[in-house]
Amino acid sequence: MQMLLLEGDDMNQKTGICILLCLVLLLVFGIWYQKRGVENTKNTQEQYASETEHTVLTGTPYKETENAYIIRTQDSRLVVFLPDGKTVYMETGIRSENLSQKLQKQAENGIGFADEESLFDFLESYSS
Known part of the structure; x- marks a missing residue:
């Protein structure tokens, strides 16, 4: 046992x-x-x-004739303009400091987008 x-x-x-x-x-x-x-x-x-x-x-650098939308920096924020470069299409809450240095410089002169889809893809990638 x-x-x-x-x-x-x-x-x-x-x-x-x-x-x-x-x-x-x-x-x-x-x-x-x-x-x-x-x-x-x-x-x-x-x-x-x-x-x-x-x-x-x-992509396309800013040219009025080719782009449907242009993003530029205004008061340290990204603003979307229509092709004329003067009419505001949309103000974003995205601060330009959230972009890389290259994109910040491009945004000062304008970043062009051919269509709304590419514009919103870009904005979505930088919004929080």
Whole structure:
């Protein structure tokens, strides 16, 4: 009888160790998976911002005849003008300091957008 109890204790100890190892592996996997998700999200956001900036920087410079909308800096905020460059289409709450240095300089002269979709894509990427 005594021998039977010792074998049971040994089995309980092995089972406990296996359960503990499984929990540790799950914890390590969970941490790895979470870090991977955060990095992917961060990379995706950086890539989108980079693509948006690239589109604007390589897009059309301000020319009245080609652009449906022009964004310019006015009182440290971005303001959207119609093609004439004088009529305000929309005032945004976006501060020019939220833009990169290149975009800040471009916004002083005017950043042109061919259509409303590209305009709102740009504004959405810089609004909070």
